Amino acid sequence: MNSLKQKWLICRTVADVTYKEWSAYRSHSMVSIIVGPVYFMVQYFIWTAVYGDHSSLGGIELPQMIRYFGATALIGYLTMDFADWNLSMLVRTGKFLTFHLRPIHHRSFALFQKIGHRSLGFLFEFLPCLLIFIFIFGVDMRPASFPWTILSVLLAFLMNFYVNYTIGLTSFWLVQSGGIRNAFMLVSGIFSGALIPLDFFPHWLQMIQFFLPFQYLAYLPAMVFTGHYSLGGLELSSEQAVGIQAVAMLVTLGFNEFVRRLAMKQFTAVGA
């Protein structure tokens, strides 16, 4: 019990310090207040034109599609992560060594930092954009199910962190993991469903998505938000979809732990 209480205190402290640290640069976050709605507006007109006389495309109706893009934008603000870049920088500069001297696991520290950073994102990115989507674009941003959407976004938050942290761990071998990071971001941009719902992909590509991390980062939580998840011909309820997402997150965590142990054996340092 005491151990849990202590971990909670550490989490709160690290998150709080990170929040304050990034608050000094809150105008960086506020770029999203312009960028997010502009991207959303473009998507709105693209899909309004593309639907034309069609009532439904890929099994999705236009209002649902608009809600989908609103949801992916907002979920992106809650789950955004750069743990890979941070870890890579620590390895490259040798500063990772100092984390061996601290009474906290670096992965936990990075996760708590992310909680603080995204708390700031919640206030300066998520909330303003949510209000813009609702009151300026008139989009219904009420989730089909609050509890399942919140749980799904939470799992996407953790999944994004563990995937990125694993990419960051490759720095223990490559020193500079920027190339892998860019490649992952490129593939993720397409296959996470942020540009186009995965229903539009060929059937075989949709099936593969169940075994890759991408759909769990944006597509699945956005579809849970809309209340209609289907992929590869499978129609799942929110409960089933979130269940699969939880399994995927645990597998990713396990893989991350495996790579982390290998990476620690690889680590050498020459001073703090």
Place this chain on the structure above:
Amino acid sequence: MYSALQSAAAYRMNFIVSSLITLVGNILFPLVTLLIYRAGTSFPGWGLYEVLLIQSVFTMSSGLSSLIFGGVLWTTMSHVREGSFEVILLKPLNPLFFIIATTFSIDSVGLFLGGVSLFIFAAMHVGAIPVLFWLQFAGMFIAGTAVLAGLSLMMAAISFKWVGNSRISELADSVLHIGKYPLPIFPKAVQAAATMIIPVGMVGFLPASALLSRVHASDYAAILPCFLFLAAGVWIYWHMIRLYEGVGG
């Protein structure tokens, strides 16, 4: 440019990987359009290869602009953040010319070549294009590249005051997104803004329309705002240099 080539040769693996990622990225970008048309729908009045032509012209223009002006924002931002911009001001050269000349972004060659490949592929599927249309295209393509150059300079100018904000480029990217699709799908107000105020329509849509013989006489009027936009970018950059307050060198 020579030093950029030498630098790329020194870190050739990084150069190859970066160029490949950019190239693949540009192959994936039109994937959205392909998937939309594969689903049995379309942008009203526009065929698949016509939309791909717009997107390829956009990519080529972005690649060309990125090769020449891509490094201006990051170099300016870095110097302003570190307080070392006066080192550039002390050189017996036009500072803007110096930054452009020393930041030739050879990594963007993948972006440009990706755009060229897609352009050739799309152009081969839209039928024969008369020589006159190619000339119209060339004029509008240069104007579109001027818009991108103007945007780069304006973003770099912002970095003099909005110090160290690595997200400045996202502002330009979001607006440029409009230029990747047929302008008629947007409301009239957005179309007007995208041709006369921030003429992003000239980056992809209008040059491609010129090749497809879809431009109206009034569309040529949009060339002037493009060069005014570039001039505004240069003027704002110079104005911000005058406001620059360094801390040493």
